[in-house]
Amino acid sequence: MPKIRVLVVDDAVVVRSRVSKILSSDPELEVVGVAANGRIALAKIPHVNPDVVILDVEMPEMNGLETLAAIRQTYPQLSVIMFSTSTYTGASATLEALSLGASDYATKPSNLGNVEAINQHIREDLIPKIKVFGAVTSPSFKPTKIAHAVAFPTRTNINRVDVVAIGVSTGGPNALATLLCELPANLSVPILIVQHMPPMFTKLLAERLSSKCQIPVQEAVSGVIVEPGHIWIAPGDFHMIVQRDKAVVRLATHQQSPENSCRPSVDVLFRSVAQVYGAGTLAVILTGMGQDGLYGCQCIREVGGQVLAQDEASSVVWGMPGFVVNAGLADQVVGLDRMADEIIRRILLDQ
Known part of the structure; x- marks a missing residue:
């Protein structure tokens, strides 16, 4: 070669x-x-x-x-x-x-x-x-079927969406700008995002997105109450999770060990929202290198939540969504230009 x-x-x-x-x-x-x-x-x-x-x-x-x-x-x-x-x-x-x-x-x-x-x-x-x-095939980043993939049945009924959790890496800033700018200001659920980036980058990304979107975008801070109509991005070098505190849900950040060589990690966030929101979770896995988010998506499907994956044609790198799709964990594979509409459709189904 x-x-x-x-x-x-x-x-x-x-x-x-x-x-x-x-x-x-x-x-x-x-x-x-x-x-x-x-x-x-x-x-x-x-x-x-x-x-x-x-x-x-x-x-x-x-x-x-x-x-x-x-x-x-x-x-x-x-x-x-x-x-x-x-x-x-x-x-x-x-x-x-x-x-x-x-x-x-x-x-x-x-x-x-x-x-x-x-x-x-x-x-x-x-x-x-x-x-x-450079277009060299690398086993580390090529999506392949995993031996222990769980076969989830196709569902006719869809649960109410209480939170949208997004995982993204390579190609993420532009993908997020495309997706988030199409969401309405009165969105009835919160959005939590893990974008693989270092500390200074995530703060600037949140500011850039907030200046373009109808929904305010902020870098996450521990203790903040998770409310509808807000978007939070995990800070660079910190994992982001959610924790139930009596009648409310709060954000928390921590610096425990990286997962999938990532901090923040999509898996950490997805496991957390699966525990707190259960079947009310809608996970969105977008363009990115590697397989962070794969096991988090499995956790979300196991509690009855939904998973959307970006399609290969619109992904800069079809690593993260590719692993999820090939593992049989995606409810639907969606082009980036249609992702916002699909998220809104699923949020509105039970309203």
Whole structure:
């Protein structure tokens, strides 16, 4: 199988050198070029013909956003992974890049002096994404049927929806913007979301979505009462759960061990809503890499809740929804453009 060809674009020579060295150590990858800014990168692309571009955000002469816009004009199908810091500026620019068509992003290690930590971060965070977007089939991310899948019967009656729980990862910011902006302001249930992102990113994502949607979107805070007509996003590096407190349900966040290498984890949230809301749970599993949410969906189906999964055609990566569909856990597979209507339909069925 041919290697995935990677172009590394970053103004810092130490970053270019380190990233190139780690990527080249993987037998499935080949670094075909490096560039110190966007202008050099654009000149190199037709000569080195990369499958994936690793693109820094803040660069002199031509920054990452300007470079991305130029790449999308000439090479609309070329995969671009933003490689940015998790500072406020870096996170904001990365979210803007995703809205402009970046395939995904990875955060730069904060401590460039710790060589082994840098190597591990690149291997665990960046390389898997390069392989996904470089179109190399990877057993780790290819949805397959699981041996212990539970066969749930097709249901003719649908329970009342009391909460909508959404799990999403790669491609999530744009998917959430599409979905949430189509929901009405008077929605009669709360919405809880786990989006795989670092701390600063989830806060900025909530602010961006809230500015566009009819329903207020906030980053979750422990102790808040879960009420209809509100949307909460799990904060980066914290799991989010719900807890019943007499007549109300409250949010709680904690930093127990990651699940599926994720914190926040979709499985953690989904298990929690299954325990608290039972059959009144409507789970929505959207585009994303890996299989976080698979066992949470099984928990929701076991208590009589419903599960909707995004279809492959509209997913950036059909990993998370693909695992759920192939495990027989989805009540319905829905395109992103129809997901809001389907959620509203199911909420209104019992009203």
